[in-house]
Amino acid sequence: MPGRNESHRLNLTRRGLLQAAAACALALPSLSRAATDIPAEVLAAMPDARLSGSGEFRYFGFLVYRATLWVGPQGLGSRLGETPFALQLRYARSLDGGDIAARSEEEMRKLDEGSPQQRSAWLAAMQRIFPDVTDGDTLTGVFTPGGDGAASAQTRFYFNGKLRGSVPGTAFARAFFAIWLSPRTPAPGLRDDLLAKAFSAASTP
Structure with missing residues (x-):
């Protein structure tokens, strides 16, 4: 004892x-x-938004950002741009807004998205919209399709929850979000994480 x-x-x-x-x-x-929290800017455009998936993007082992994708009840759809969705990047390091825009245009070009004239216009818009970011900042892209009496399709960008600007058209949305969601994305592991529940009708966990 x-x-x-x-x-x-x-x-x-x-x-x-x-x-x-x-x-x-x-x-x-x-x-x-x-x-599991859904940002207010996402809920404003998608009241029934649900989590599709999230994952990390690393460069030579260093965490650059964590990405999260939300979709509506109907999921992502058979083709990007048919349904509303939102992608948020939560940065883990400081990056220049101009560099973010330039890298985005470069990835669009590698994926053969858009014409040279379109990419030039998109680059100018992204340079105007994308801010410099530091650890903890969020940049959220919210896509809403047009048609059925709704306003034209557009992608709104929010920095830490505040609207920075928008880019019209489904073509831009398909080109920009293809960086993460296309089968030819340079980050296939992250794509798998983001699309984990993109086509499921399950409710948000």
Whole structure:
């Protein structure tokens, strides 16, 4: 049988374990909410938005951003641009807005999206809209299709929840979001993560 001092030590150890378990239990709900919260700018355009998937983009092992995709109840659709969706990038490092725009245009060109004239106009629009970012900043692109009496298709960009500007047309949306969602994306693992529930009718977890 343990002595008095040993029993005291055991009680302290048990107490510490219980306190640690209680602290974890209190922290878990907030972590869960942080992982599933839908930004207000997404809900404004897509009241029934649900999480499709999320994943990380790393460059030579360094985390650049975490991407999250939301879709409507009908999913992403058979062709990009048929249904509303939103993609958010939460940056983990500082990047120049002009560089983000230039790299986006470069990836569109590699994917053979748009004509040279279109990409030139898109680049100018992205240079105007995309801000410099630092660790923790978010840039969210929200696409809404046109037709059926709705306004023309457009992609609105929000920086930390505030509208920065928009680019009209389905062609731009297909070209821009193809960087992450096309089968020819340079980040196929991230694409798989983003599209995990893109075509499912399941509700948001």
